[in-house]
Amino acid sequence: MGNRAFNFNAGPAALPLEVLEQAQEQFVEYKGAGMSLMEMSHRGAIYEGVHQEAEQLLRELMGIPDNYKVLFLQGGASTQFAMVPMNLLQPGKVASYVATGSWAAKAISEAKLFGETQIAASSEADKFMRIPSASELNVPAEAAYLHLTSNETIEGTQWAEYPDTGLVPLVGDMSSDILCRPLNVSQFGLIYAGAQKNLGPSGVTIAVIREDLIGTPSMPVPTMLRYSTHAKNDSLYNTPPTFAIYMTNLVLNWVKAQGGTAAVEKINLEKASLLYDTIDASNGFFRGCAQEGSRSIMNVTFRLPSEELEKLFVKESEAEGFVGLKGHRSVGGLRASIYNAVPRSSVQALAGFMNEFQRRHG
Structure with missing residues (x-):
């Protein structure tokens, strides 16, 4: 496939x-x-x-x-x-x-x-x-x-x-x-x-x-x-x-x-870290929404410097085969849901896309 x-x-x-x-x-x-x-x-x-x-x-x-x-x-x-x-x-x-x-x-x-x-x-x-x-x-x-x-x-x-x-x-x-x-x-x-x-x-x-x-x-x-x-x-x-x-x-x-919930948690923490590290290393270009001790390992929410850039991020990500990154209509922004079945390779691809997007628009 x-x-x-x-x-x-x-x-x-x-x-x-x-x-x-x-x-x-x-x-x-x-x-x-x-x-x-x-x-x-x-x-x-x-x-x-x-x-x-x-x-x-x-x-x-x-x-x-x-x-x-x-x-x-x-x-x-x-x-x-x-x-x-x-x-x-x-x-x-x-x-x-x-x-x-x-x-x-x-x-x-x-x-x-x-x-x-x-x-x-x-x-x-x-x-x-x-x-x-x-x-x-x-x-x-x-x-x-x-x-x-x-x-x-x-x-x-x-x-x-x-x-x-x-x-x-x-x-x-x-x-x-x-x-x-x-x-x-x-x-x-x-x-x-x-x-x-x-x-x-x-x-x-x-x-x-x-x-x-x-x-x-x-x-x-x-x-x-x-x-x-x-x-x-x-x-x-x-x-x-x-x-x-x-x-x-x-x-x-x-x-x-996969080895049960302990094994799944290890992978989930790695996936979440990939995205939160990308956000935190972006010098404020990406801004995590949740406070640090409360960050979800399932739904990573973040903002960009402007709503125009957020719309562009959604548009460009969709063209690259990424689905579902638009935040919920009630809060706006962006959201990556990285549930158990989302493979690590998808999250790595997203982190790469985020770095590339910052390079072009930051």
């Missing part, structure tokens, strides 16, 4: 080439079954095997303890913004949130529909260009949970380490950095992530929830929006997104073949 773009899309994003080729090979007929996996019953033994293997791989790669359920859901992380308070908020309790940027703000606005919310810490005064420190967190005793956004895809910030919340369950939206590094799952009561950045194609959302949090919601919650429904039925209550789960299974096998 000589003609693959340098894909820096923020999501749906790059998938490993080996995974795409394997899916292509199995697409029309899956393992001699006479049909595609997409045509099979989700109740049949073949699909159930794929489904269960995906769960087992996720458990292994994330080190998920036995007292947690792994759920394959639909509706993206955006549906989780509502499911979390609907299922976890009890009378007399408040929903506590860390306001770190665009995605945290969306989660907060959904929670307000279901009960009282409280902001435990906010970096709004710094234009969300940093992650609050653990010492800034003010979590009330009556908090039902503390919610954080592990990585703000739009601003390009990421939690370097997670706070210890004691008896208050920690809820993490890890849509854009799940599996980018090792994780201590037992620090969290609930982790959720849309798959379309690091896990597979769009269409499936992963939730990892501690069993004691899967109770009966205190408010009327539709059957499909209860964690208990999916936990009781191994995520097979209704027809799951079978193809997206199959693709996620292939990606998880690929991560395992």
Whole structure:
């Protein structure tokens, strides 16, 4: 495949080439079954095997303890913004949130529909260009949970380490950095992530929830929006997104073949350093957006001296085969999303292009 773009899309994003080729090979007929996996019953033994293997791989790669359920859901992380308070908020309790940027703000606005919310810490005064420190967190005793956004895809910030919340369950939206590094799952009561950045194609959302949090919601919650429904039925209550789960299974096998999350983190740190070093060595021509201790290893956001130059950078990069470098419309600037499946060679090519662009326009 000589003609693959340098894909820096923020999501749906790059998938490993080996995974795409394997899916292509199995697409029309899956393992001699006479049909595609997409045509099979989700109740049949073949699909159930794929489904269960995906769960087992996720458990292994994330080190998920036995007292947690792994759920394959639909509706993206955006549906989780509502499911979390609907299922976890009890009378007399408040929903506590860390306001770190665009995605945290969306989660907060959904929670307000279901009960009282409280902001435990906010970096709004710094234009969300940093992650609050653990010492800034003010979590009330009556908090039902503390919610954080592990990585703000739009601003390009990421939690370097997670706070210890004691008896208050920690809820993490890890849509854009799940599996980018090792994780201590037992620090969290609930982790959720849309798959379309690091896990597979769009269409499936992963939730990892501690069993004691899967109770009966205190408010009327539709059957499909209860964690208990999916936990009781191994995520097979209704027809799951079978193809997206199959693709996620292939990606998880690929991560395992890379050597797991520790090996993947090493590569991710190298890729991120290539870009941040290029930015920092440019004498201010490129300017990193996120503050140093909060820089994301998944979404590198940066600016140029003028918006005209930024537009030119996007135009010239597209002509060279780079895709997805324009910043999110809400913040402008530039952004390179370098998820697990973005090869180091693509990042090296981008660093080279940036140096060349500075030479011509600096």
